[in-house]
Amino acid sequence: MVDRNGSTLAEIDLGLPGHFSGKVRESWILPEGRRVLVTTDRLSAFDRVIGLVEHKGQVLNQLAAWWFDRTSSIVQNHVIEVPDPNVLIARDVTPLPVEVIMRSRLTGSTDTSMLPKYLAGERKLYGYDMPEGLTPHCALPDLMLTPTTKAQDGGHDTPVTVAEVADSGIVAPDVWAEVCKVARSLFEFGIATAEAAGLILADTKYEFGLDASNNLVLIDEVHTADSSRYWLAEGLEDRLAQGQGPENFDKEPLRLALREAGYSGDGQIPTLSEQTWKDVSNRYVFLYEALTGTSFVPGQRPIADRIKKSMAAYTG
Numbered sequence: 001m002v003d004r005n006g007s008t009l010a011e012i013d014l015g016l017p018g019h020f021s022g023k024v025r026e027s028w029i030l031p032e033g034r035r036v037l038v039t040t041d042r043l044s045a046f047d048r049v050i051g052l053v054e055h056k057g058q059v060l061n062q063l064a065a066w067w068f069d070r071t072s073s074i075v076q077n078h079v080i081e082v083p084d085p086n087v088l089i090a091r092d093v094t095p096l097p098v099e100v101i102m103r104s105r106l107t108g109s110t111d112t113s114m115l116p117k118y119l120a121g122e123r124k125l126y127g128y129d130m131p132e133g134l135t136p137h138c139a140l141p142d143l144m145l146t147p148t149t150k151a152q153d154g155g156h157d158t159p160v161t162v163a164e165v166a167d168s169g170i171v172a173p174d175v176w177a178e179v180c181k182v183a184r185s186l187f188e189f190g191i192a193t194a195e196a197a198g199l200i201l202a203d204t205k206y207e208f209g210l211d212a213s214n215n216l217v218l219i220d221e222v223h224t225a226d227s228s229r230y231w232l233a234e235g236l237e238d239r240l241a242q243g244q245g246p247e248n249f250d251k252e253p254l255r256l257a258l259r260e261a262g263y264s265g266d267g268q269i270p271t272l273s274e275q276t277w278k279d280v281s282n283r284y285v286f287l288y289e290a291l292t293g294t295s296f297v298p299g300q301r302p303i304a305d306r307i308k309k310s311m312a313a314y315t316g
């Protein structure tokens with residue numbers, strides 16, 4: 001991974017216990033049931049880390065914080081405080097073993113996505129009967145909830161149906177019923193909020209956990225460009241009518257660039273142009289500004305040094 005001009009955060013070591021390194025976040029345990037989550041500038045696609053994107057970590061952390069704040073009347077969340085642009089102090093909870101994906105559009109470019117499957121003639125997707133006559137990227141007849149079981153240690157997530165989660169008992173029935181209800185409410189709120197900003201929230205992923213008293217808690221990130229597909233609303237119908245794809249403000253352009261370079265998840269990751277990386281960065285920043293209605297202000301650099309200073313009170 002190339003750190004262009006010291007302007008990105010690839011990794012960081014806070015020297016705290018219970019270190020966990022995800023594809024995008026580094027996290028550690030703090031006393032009193034807390035967890036620190038540092039969002040790096042790593043970009044993952046096809047379940048692999050592909051490279052570094054300037055401003056991405058800060059955008060994700062601050063945009064998630066913005067959404068957590070706005071959705072707190074729908075469901076409680078893990079946020080305690082944001083001591084630094086790239087850092088979240090969260091309540092440490094037990095994550096549910098399933099992730100919840102909500103979809104409003106028939107889309108996707110990877111083999112396991114809905115659109116390629118539908119175009120290949122599949123009419124039963126994620127347990128749902130799909131009608132004939134749907135066109136690429138069209139609005140789905142109803143919002144769809146499609147769970148996946150969480151991959152362990154670098155594996156791929158496995159799709160399951162709503163009924164399979166209920167039947168398997170991996171999530172208690174009352175908890176699962178609440179998850180389904182809350183995910184729909186969050187997604188409806190997300191769609192309406194995005195629409196007001198001229199954007200379409202095509203799909204998104206939620207992670208939930210249970211606190212010590214078994215309360216449902218929204219964790220990880222919410223409605224960010226990493227966990228969601230966002231499209232520009234203006235001109236969408238024209239683009240689709242001309243057989244073009246939507247204008248994306250998420251990881252999709254990167255996936256498409258990789259695919260164009262012949263990559264679909266296996267083997268050597270191709271080198272992408274500086275312009276492609278810059279473009280991805282600009283899109284993350286654009287999305288933040290469009291949704292929050294505020295200008296993005298980059299935090300001080302070097303990022304790792306700044307974070308360590310912000311965390312001094314916690315690391316002792």
Ligand SMILES: Nc1ncnc2c1ncn2[C@@H]1O[C@H](COP(=O)(O)OP(=O)(O)O)[C@@H](O)[C@H]1O
Nearest residue numbers: 022023024025035078090091092093095219220
């Ligand atoms: N409040 C929380 N309590 C416990 N675990 C959490 C919390 N919030 C997020 N996590 C977990 O921390 C990890 C975040 O790192 P990330 O890089 O996003 O991981 P991944 O590679 O699984 O996407 C995820 O595994 C997520 O489930």
Ligand SMILES: [Mg+2]
Nearest residue numbers: 022023024220
């Ligand atoms: Mg994640």
